Amino acid sequence: MAARRRTEEMRDRVVLGEFGVRNVHTTDFPGNYSGYDDAWDQRRFEQAFRVDVIREEGDALEFDMVGIDAAIANAFRRILLAEVPTMAVEKVFVYNNTSIVQDEILAHRLGLIPIRADPRLFEYRNQVYSKHMTWVPLGNQTDLFPDADFRPVHDDILIALLRPGQEIDVLMHCVKGIGKDHAKFSPVATASYxxxxxxxxxxxxxxxxxxxxxxxxxxxxxxxxxxxxxxVARVANARLDTFSREVFRHESLKNLVRLARVRNHYIFSVESTGILPPDVLVSEAIKILMGKCQRFLNELDSVPME
Structure with a gap:
């Protein structure tokens, strides 16, 4: 039993030493630990998995995701960065630009301004061929989106400085896209764990x-x-630590403290650009991850059995 407890403790912690890290891998892949039943079990996963919202202030959200593998945590982070859709400026028609900013730089700046428009109300662009050319009136968009307030998220983003007599007159077209196509579509300023x-x-x-x-x-x-x-010293809140390892510089202290990290406990920090609230972004990322899993299961079901 003692050996089993030591094995479980080794599995649960990533230990930071003075000159290295022990148990650095954070995967649940079977076979990593000899003599330990680490086969994945759905019932055990459902009992251990949980999500705790720690803090939500404005466009920032901090939550804990406990009981998952590192690969799932990283997949969730990458989905937040690159696969949750948003609306952004794609085409800029410059009618007049007498500022010092060149047309190309101006168009690039405009594309990076977050647009407050719910991407769930729009469809993605399709590949366009000549057969797709058709006349689409724009007048009924007011009826289609009666409660919409499409505008930049922030009113104080500096685009260009104008001297007296200079002007910028442009027409912009916004489209729906995802961050892996262009960074301007990324819905988060930061997403880390x-x-x-x-x-x-x-x-x-x-x-x-x-x-x-x-x-x-x-x-x-x-x-x-x-x-x-x-x-007498005591650990009050280990969550606040950034692991500078400063303690290892003191000979009288370095053997009195064990620094570790809980292997399957991830602290996520999500900061929205303001297009959608961070809790909505997390919800949308979960839906996308579920869709990926379902497509994978469908592919497995379509493979003929030999």
Whole structure:
């Protein structure tokens, strides 16, 4: 039983040493750990998996995704960056531009301005051939989208500085697209994840050593308590740590602390460009990931059995 507990602990933690990292792989692929039943089990996955929303402020969202493989976490991040659709300026018809900014640079800047238009109301562009040429009136779009407020997300994005007498007169066409086609369609400013820090004090650390230990970590990680007249260090909030490994620079401390990360606990940070709220982006990314899984299952079902 003791050996099994040690194996489980080794599986659950990525340990940071002074000069390297142990148990660096974060995969659940069967066979990584000898003598351990690591075959994937749906019931066990459903019991362990959870999503906890930690903080949502404006266009920023922080949530924990626990009980998944690193490949799934990274796939989810990449979908947020490159596959959740948005609307962006695609064509710029320049009628007059007497500013110092060249037409091409102006068009590029306009394309990077986030447009507040729900992409779920629009369809993707199709490949166009001569048979597709047809007349489409624009007058009824007001009736199609009566509650729409299509405009830039921010009103204070500087496009160009104009001298007296200069002007810019352009007509812009917006289309629906995804970030892997062009960065202007990416709906997030940042989408990242990190493993949950795990800090263990291997023995009591007191007085001057406690104060030195507190300075080795990010503010709020180590707390000093007064116990029977002694200053005693304790881990208050390991989540705030950025793993600078400063503690390994002190000979008196480096063997008293174990730095690790929880292998299957991912802290996601998503910051929207403002086109859609971050919680909606997460929901859309989940739908896209589910669609990918369903297409893969359909492909498997279509393979003839020998």
């Amino acid at each position: 990190r493993l949950l820090p795990d800090i263990t004090l291997l023995q009591p650390i007191e007085d001057e050593a406690a104060e030195m230990l507190q300075k080795c970590f990010s503010p709020g990680v180590i707390e000093i308590q007064n116990i029977k007249g002694k200053k």
